[in-house]
Amino acid sequence: MEHTWRWFGPNDPVSLAEIRQTDATGIVTALHHIPNGEVWTIDEILARKAVIEAAGLTWSVVESVPVHEHIKWGGPERDRAIGNYAQTLLNLGEAGLKTVCYNFMPVIDWARTDQRYELDNGGFAMRFDFIEHAAFDLFVLKRVGAEADYTPDEVERARQFFESADEATLAALSDTVLLGLPGSEEAYDLESLRAGLALYDGLSAHDLRENLGVFLRGIVPAAEKAGVRLAIHPDDPPRPLFGLPRVVSNADDAQWLLDAAPSWANGLTMCVGSYGSVATNDVVAMTRRFADRIYFAHLRNVTIEADGKSFFEDGHIDGGSDMVGVIRELVREERRRADAGEDAAVIPMRPDHGHFLLDDLKRPTYPGYALVGRLKGLAQLRGVELAVTRTLEYA
Incomplete structure (x- = not known):
């Protein structure tokens, strides 16, 4: 190769x-x-x-x-x-x-939801946490109709994460989701993400x-x-x-x-x-x-x-x-x-x-x-x- x-x-x-x-x-x-x-x-x-x-x-x-x-x-x-x-x-x-x-x-x-997930050897990796993603979708982005994409248990766990997370944790989560990772085509704020998603309604x-x-x-x-x-x-x-x-x-x-x-x-x-x-x-x-x-x-x-x-x-x-x-x-x-x-x-x-x-x-x-x-x-x-x-x- x-x-x-x-x-x-x-x-x-x-x-x-x-x-x-x-x-x-x-x-x-x-x-x-x-x-x-x-x-x-x-x-x-x-x-x-x-x-x-x-x-x-x-x-x-x-x-x-x-x-x-x-x-x-x-x-x-x-x-x-x-x-x-x-x-x-x-x-x-x-x-x-x-x-x-x-x-x-x-x-x-x-x-991804985390750019700095700590590993056992002291290094760091990227991570995708489904519940943290759901929390962003449901309670930060507040996407209309989002609850239908998750089970009741997932919604409740996402709510618990959101309510217990401090501002720094939520800011880091938002930055990771919105700002675009290397090679991404676009970076967003909440309003532009909502507008982008709306184009795909239906x-x-x-x-x-x-x-x-x-x-x-x-x-x-x-x-x-x-x-x-x-x-x-x-x-x-x-x-x-x-x-x-x-x-x-x-x-x-x-x-x-x-x-x-x-x-x-x-x-x-x-x-x-x-x-x-x-x-x-x-x-x-x-x-x-x-x-x-x-x-x-x-x-x-x-x-x-x-x-x-x-x-x-x-x-x-x-x-x-x-x-x-x-x-x-x-x-x-x-x-x-x-x-x-x-x-x-x-x-x-x-x-x-x-x-x-x-x-x-x-x-x-x-x-x-x-x-x-x-x-x-x-x-x-x-x-x-x-x-x-x-x-x-x-x-």
């Missing part, structure tokens, strides 16, 4: 020079300064590519070209935004960038899925022409939030997506932590089933808590998913592609959502994107990959 590293551009606290020292060779990044829905020009793409290459690295994956909200809910700017997205893909292909990771999560991107999972189909059929021809492989990222977490449907949450969703626009250009990102945060998703079986359409891998792990809905970011080779099994399937697929003489035989992967460890605690760090924590994860994952590769060679 190609070992890559998420970099958020010139303002990222982790520099390209530091990334080189991790032994990652590829960069995963995006042009975050360009507004959602606008075309990425060739000049802008080449300028960012030149910065990366000057540091001795390769821009391997675009993550992500954001999908405009009008595409997701079917707003009046949908056709224009789809056209701009298609043109961006053509420009990326012309610039030599061939893998694009994106997501189709409405309004709220990946969601939109069912079927409607959202159909809008995804319209989007795919609008951009896949451009991706084919550009030689670009699209790799959709699953919902994180893969369950409805704030009354919003989710449509990239399990194997059935993945199959629907691939069938909606049959093409080699229409593929998947295997995010082990996202799919693995619901116990019914067998990530090894999913990796095996969809191997030939997996174009990118986020290798991270989570531990699901007793309620079945909360989880925390565990070590990359710990947690509830069989990371060794996932890597074995990816290595097998790379060998199949190489033997068949296919393009893109090597699958880029990155260590995702590292713990806050050691010097990470003393330096500015984006939530989930600590230097030392990801370095540890990359070292562990590379060791697993090497062991799997050697085992297959000796078999």
Whole structure:
């Protein structure tokens, strides 16, 4: 596999020079300064590519070209935004960038409730507490009709949390939910979040899925022409939030997506932590089933808590998913592609959502994107990959 590293551009606290020292060779990044829905020009793409290459690295994956909200809910700017997205893909292909990771999560991107969950070893991880999320939804956001999305017991537990929490705790919770985590498309305050959610009033999972189909059929021809492989990222977490449907949450969703626009250009990102945060998703079986359409891998792990809905970011080779099994399937697929003489035989992967460890605690760090924590994860994952590769060679 190609070992890559998420970099958020010139303002990222982790520099390209530091990334080189991790032994990652590829960069995963995006042009975050360009507004959602606008075309990425060739000049802008080449300028960012030149910065990366000057540091001795390769821009391997675009993550992500954001999908405009009008595409997701079917707003009046949908056709224009789809056209701009298609043109961006053509420009990326012309610039030599061939893998694009994106997501189709409405309004709220990946969601957590705690950026500093303390671990037994003294480090910190991110966490999603379902009851704290419910408390924010019910008693901070005060979303109309929210109680219908929770059981009476969950509502009562959320109420108890809200009433016992001090101002600092509630402020930290609100900041984590509203202000946008790295890679999120938008940041919100309470009023703008309510306005964003209102656009989806009455939109069912079927409607959202159909809008995804319209989007795919609008951009896949451009991706084919550009030689670009699209790799959709699953919902994180893969369950409805704030009354919003989710449509990239399990194997059935993945199959629907691939069938909606049959093409080699229409593929998947295997995010082990996202799919693995619901116990019914067998990530090894999913990796095996969809191997030939997996174009990118986020290798991270989570531990699901007793309620079945909360989880925390565990070590990359710990947690509830069989990371060794996932890597074995990816290595097998790379060998199949190489033997068949296919393009893109090597699958880029990155260590995702590292713990806050050691010097990470003393330096500015984006939530989930600590230097030392990801370095540890990359070292562990590379060791697993090497062991799997050697085992297959000796078999």
